[in-house]
Amino acid sequence: MRPIGRIRTEFPEKFGIPRQSGLVEELRAVVEFEREFRAPEAFRGLEGFSHLWLLWHFTQSQGWSPTVRPPRLGGNQRVGVFATRSPF
16 A cells, blocks of 8 residues: 555544544544645545545554454453454
C-alpha cells in the first residue's frame, strides 16, 4: 500500500483519543494529501457524498503481534488479533 497523505488530529498521542469518536461531535481531523495527489480534478464530484472511507495504518506501530489485550476484556486476557478491533 502506498501512502497518498496523512490524517492529522489534535491528539499528539494515542492516550486521550475517544474510543467511540462518533459520539464526540466536535472531534475533527484533516486529511493532508501529498503534493502529487492534490489535483482539483481528483476531487471532482466528491461534494455529492456525506462520508468517505479512508484506509490507513498506524505510523508509530511498534510491530505486529498475533494476540492483543483488548481494554473491553480488562486488558488482562489475550485474544487473536483478528478476533477484536483493538490495536493493543
